[in-house]
Amino acid sequence: MLMTAQEYEESLRKLRLNVYMFGQKLDNVVDNPIIRPSMNAVAKTYELAHRPEHSAIMTAKSHITGKTINRFVHIHQSIDDLVKKTRMGRLLGGATGCCFQRCVGMDSLNALSMTTFDIDAAHGTEYYRRFLRYLEYVQKNDLTCDGAMTDPKGDRSLLPHKQKDPDLYLHVVERLPGGIVVRGAKAHQTGAVNSHEIIVMPTISMREPDRDYAVSFALPSDAEGITYIIGRQSCDTRKLEEGTVDRGNALFGGHEALVVFDNVFVPNERVFMLGEYEFAGHLVERFASYHRQSYACKVGVGDVLIGAAQLAAEYNGVDRASHIKDKIVEMNHLNESLFCGSLACAASGHREPSGTYYVNALLANVFKQNVTRFPFEIARLAQDIAGGLMATLPSEQDFRSPVTGGLLKKYFKARDDVPVEHRVRVLRLIENITLGTAAVGYLTESMHGAGSPQAQRIMISRLANMEEKKRRARLLCGIDENE
């Protein structure tokens, strides 16, 4: 089944989520003006799957049912699938100009498809069979899944079981015949309240004393005992103001939430790891590598930002200046370099024993390391080209005011053939992406999402095969290893 965007929205209305924002419980999440743009962004993943000009990327054939499904619920069956995932990220980043939130569920499903298989091979458990049943349910209903990995983590110098408050890492508090009871929280959950399901995974490698923390499962997002507390974004309350100009992106946005699990029951058939602590790091690494590849979405957002910077230059009449041209070239160079990285880790992926195709982990980490840097430089250049007016513009209400509107249109006129409003709108878009609500996705999420920079450097260090590099150096400079 391929849900339409409208069906997706209606399906969200049926959820009974326990959501708080600004200290108030939300009765209507879908129509809340601060959350609604993020729902629009997820809805785009449904809409484009129905469009013939995008279906080649947005859909796939299920390996378990043979039916056409949205790529976001697909398990990668080939290198081509991995490459199309990268392309899909760019497509949707460009279509929304923000985080469209659905990749984290896709990455969770794919990581679990490998880890559950591998746990079963080692322990004779039945996680993979459970996972496939769950996957079929997700595919059949074209669900959006939140992938919840990051625990609050408390004192970072202490292991999970050593924390003063044991709930700072999500853990099992009770084992019952029909399932388990869990308590804890997951932080920074992108798109959480736009999701039908929440897939929980451990956040770090673990040892035997942390076995109660080595747990993975899936629940309906409105399961009893789950609470969502929406995080703030800079400029978020502009969405409550009249008009759309000052929002920058009039249609789309993202959101993050702290998700609290207060003694939540998980039935056995939805448990995918329970105490197999030696596979916690395995799952983290696989999810992280997939999710690092997913940052191809930032290339799509970069496309929007570069386009906006070019428009700002043209509207100001400076687009022919050599230094402006050079800055635009640099922005494109950085953006396409990112695309290269995501494509490379996809194109050099491989088949795992489960049959799932897995990205090249070294290249995925190298790519994501660049994502922690390049969008910041692209944003800096965009602000350079935009000029200071981007940050000092009066409000849309001032432009509409009969008293001040005329003055603003007189003094903010640039090129004669460009309406002032067009100039204002493109500057607001640049502001939105580089320091407004969308900067959460384009900059901070690029820095810390899918792991902070040091996490990638640790992986690069582990995967770089230094012994082989040394062997080649010795060979070429005439050092006999046996001397």
Place this chain on the structure above:
Amino acid sequence: MKMNDDSHGASPKRVGITFCGGCNQSYDRVALAGNIRDAVSGRRDFVYSSNGPFDAVIVICGCDCACADTEGFGRARILTVRRFLTADEVLSMLGDLFGQQDG
């Protein structure tokens, strides 16, 4: 070169249109498809069809990568478009495709 309607003297060729995924298109592929459909209507050598089997499929790709999957169209002739063209240019190429191969 446009096909001479009388040169075939047979039923018009059924032409379908498909797309790549459009991750980084360099022109408006959907607009080109619309232009082609408009240009085909009123001609007697080609007829646009949304369902196969096709005599020819125009594959509208957004860039030179042309990554669209062209399998599954049976014996239909494939015309891949990689950059912006006018509908007339595409139909001319389509005519050439049949003219050359029917030769």
